[in-house]
Amino acid sequence: MSALEIQHVCKDFGSTQVLKDVSLAIDSGEFLILVGPSGCGKSTLMNAIAGLEPVTSGEIHIGGEEITWRTPAERDIAMVFQSYALYPSMTVRQNIAFGLEMRKVPKAEREAAVERVADLLQISNLLERKPSQLSGGQRQRVAMGRALAREPQIYLFDEPLSNLDAKLRVEMRTEIKKLHQRLGTTIVYVTHDQIEAMTLADCIAVMRDGRILQLGSPDEIYNDPVDIFVAGFMGSPSMNFIAATLEGEAGDYRLRVATPGADDLVLPWPISRETDALADQVGRSLVLGLRPEHFTEEDARLGERAEGTPLAATVSVAEPTGADILLRLPLGEGEITARVDPHCRVTPGERIALRVDMRRAVLFDAASERRLA
Structure with missing residues (x-):
């Protein structure tokens, strides 16, 4: 059974079709990266999976259940945003625990989950700080910790490293890779950075103009591109x-x-x-x-x-x-x-x-x- 299956999804904004008959499936534990230039539809597809954007047509299944018209809260997903989306008035501990608190998780379980992810992400010493007291990399770890505390079926990462400097991007990329290897979680990750795609993914979907041009392993995408666009987009310097x-x-x-x-x-x-x-x-x-x-x-x-x-x-x-x-x-x-x-x-x-x-x-x-x- 696929952890995520997207069947013939289309999304229109007025007369503009942003997603055009998109279909894909990934298994449990896979790391899928949606990659492509700005405006190709990858963030719209991510928002459709999360339930933040209703699709015009098609179906979305998670864990074998159709969730196309369910609210984000009903989808058993957790999302890490580009902008961190942390509550400035809350401490790190409170930010991580917030989602669990909204779901009425008992206090003892919430505290155990906070300690677990803080130890995993090496931010235990930051739990009593506010977001304004953290660096960009630390804020991103907190945002990841808030998602990991949930233990959902699928994690969605929407360009989580784009606000970081080059050195920190490389370090955080390594941490995300280690995290996936350690936990075996199912991840859908959006980026326009083809190096992130090549280094992190088990499977890459290259998008252009609302369509998936090629879906395959990093090796297949790099060495066996289906067309000139995929060949030129993947690789630095390009082909x-x-x-x-x-x-x-x-x-x-x-x-x-x-x-x-x-x-x-x-x-x-x-x-x-x-x-x-x-x-x-x-x-x-x-x-x-x-x-x-x-x-x-x-x-x-x-x-x-x-x-x-x-x-x-x-x-x-x-x-x-x-x-x-x-x-x-x-x-x-x-x-x-x-x-x-x-x-x-x-x-x-x-x-x-x-x-x-x-x-x-x-x-x-x-x-x-x-x-x-």
Whole structure:
């Protein structure tokens, strides 16, 4: 039985359709992340699950029961908001216990629940403080503690880390991951940050314009994107998209990349990656997708043992990040980004020899933007 099942949900605001036939299901204990750009409908979907927004059509089930038209209080969910939503006049202890008190939970049970979540989140020393005396990270822990005290079927997190600075976001992300691993709770989490999505999720739903474009594991979303949007949205730096023309025949397909003012670049398409769909694409303009890490610096010491297709280009910009160096290189009619070893010694204007791993490349239809291979 699914912990959460959404069936053909639509949501209209006047003449604007914000959610368009959304369906998904997750099992108990799964961590689902709804990710997408601002305005894609992910927060509206979260509010529909919580009962804060009535749906126009479709059904929502929690624990096998239809709850589409139930009030938020009747849904057995707990929500952690972006703005913390703490009562400023209450202490941390009172904030955590408030929801339990409203449900008439006996005082002894309330106090035990407060102590339990305070110990779990390492905020026992903050219980008598007011929210104004806490840092942003501490306030977020209190908001999480208030949700955890409830022990509902599903926890909903609506961009809970967006108000924190970069370092604290990373720390809180780790804490949420540990919390999920320890408790095995079912979580639905909204974010526009694809790094949060990749690091936290068991399952990711990539949304755009009110629809779910792809639902899958982080590995599936990253390595097997269904279209150009998903491929470009997931990954930092994002995937390189290169205009190319398919040539050849089965067993000997090649991609020709036109390069203004220079010879065309011809890249062989791996036989292991051929699909039946490619036969109809010969002579057509396609889009080749290569991630920055699909490029490696050519090492002369390796000689013929070097793997990948050779590629030479002039460096436009070199951006050291510490762990690696990002190179901007002209390729075809635009520029690409290559991620190379931090010990790579190269400066702008220099020519560099690279290898590109075509076994990890993806190919898209230029018109529909759907993946072909």
